[in-house]
Amino acid sequence: GAVVSQHPSRVICKSGTSVKIECRSLDFQATTMFWYRQFPKQSLMLMATSNEGSKATYEQGVEKDKFLINHASLTLSTLTVTSAHPEDSSFYICSASGPNPYEQYFGPGTRLTVT
Amino acid sequence: AQSVTQLDSQVPVFEEAPVELRCNYSSSVSVYLFWYVQYPNQGLQLLLKYLSGSTLVESINGFEAEFNKSQTSFHLRKPSVHISDTAEYFCAVSEKNAGNMLTFGGGTRLMVKP
Numbered sequence: 053g054a055v056v057s058q059h060p061s062r063v064i065c066k067s068g069t070s071v072k073i074e075c076r077s078l079d080f081q082a083t084t085m086f087w088y089r090q091f092p093k094q095s096l097m098l099m100a101t102s103n104e105g106s107k108a109t110y111e112q113g114v115e116k117d118k119f120l121i122n123h124a125s126l127t128l129s130t131l132t133v134t135s136a137h138p139e140d141s142s143f144y145i146c147s148a149s150g151p152n153p154y155e156q157y158f159g160p161g162t163r164l165t166v167t
Numbered sequence: 168a169q170s171v172t173q174l175d176s177q178v179p180v181f182e183e184a185p186v187e188l189r190c191n192y193s194s195s196v197s198v199y200l201f202w203y204v205q206y207p208n209q210g211l212q213l214l215l216k217y218l219s220g221s222t223l224v225e226s227i228n229g230f231e232a233e234f235n236k237s238q239t240s241f242h243l244r245k246p247s248v249h250i251s252d253t254a255e256y257f258c259a260v261s262e263k264n265a266g267n268m269l270t271f272g273g274g275t276r277l278m279v280k281p
Binding site: 056058084086093094095096098101143145147149153154155156157158159160161163 | 199201203208209210211212213216218257261263267268269271272273274276
C-alpha cells in the first residue's frame with residue numbers, strides 16, 4: 053500500500069519549452085504532496101508543499117512562476133517547469149502523505165534534461 | 168528548526184563486514200526519525216522509522232537503528248552487508264505535532280566491495 057507514481061520517469065526538452073511532471077497517489081488520498089529537487093550526489097531539497105485545492109507553499113529561493121504546482125485532486129499533483137533552461141536539469145521527486153500523517157511516501161523520481 | 172547531520176558522505180566497506188552509518192539531529196522538540204535508501208536513478212524507499220516505544224527499530228533486510236535521545240543520534244547499522252546494499256542512505260527527521268515536514272541529512276553513500 054501507499055504507492056506513489058511519477059510520470060514521466062525521464063524527459064528531455066529544449067531550452068525555452070515547458071514540461072509537466074505528474075505525481076499520483078495510487079491507493080490512498082494524499083492530503084499533502086511535496087516536491088523535491090535533487091542535484092547529483094546531493095540530498096533532497098524541498099521546493100514546495102501543496103494541499104489539495106490550495107495554493108502551494110514555496111520554499112525560500114524557489115520561483116513560483118517558474119515552477120508551477122497544481123494539486124487539483126487528492127490523488128494528483130503536477131509540477132510544470134516553465135521556460136526551462138539547462139540549469140533546471142535535475143532529478144525531481146514528489147512525495148505524498150495521507151494514511152499516516154507523520155510519514156511521506158516517495159515517487160520514483162523524474163530525470164529532467166534541458167538541452 | 169531542526170537539522171540533520173550525516174557525518175560520513177561515503178562509507179566503503181567489504182562484503183560481509185559490519186557497517187554503521189551515523190546520523191545526528193538537533194531539535195527543540197520531540198521528533199520522529201527515518202532512514203531512507205535510494206538506489207541509482209530511483210526515488211526514496213523507507214528503510215525504517217522510529218515513532219515511539221522501543222528505541223531499537225529493525226528493517227526486514229537486516230538493518231537496525233537505535234534512537235539515542237541523550238546523544239540525539241539515530242545511527243544505522245548492519246552486522247553483515249551485501250553487494251546489493253550499495254546505495255545512498257538518507258536520515259530524516261520530522262517534528263512531532265508540527266505536520267509531516269521532513270528535514271534530510273546530506274546522505275551517505277554506502278559502497279560495498281567484493
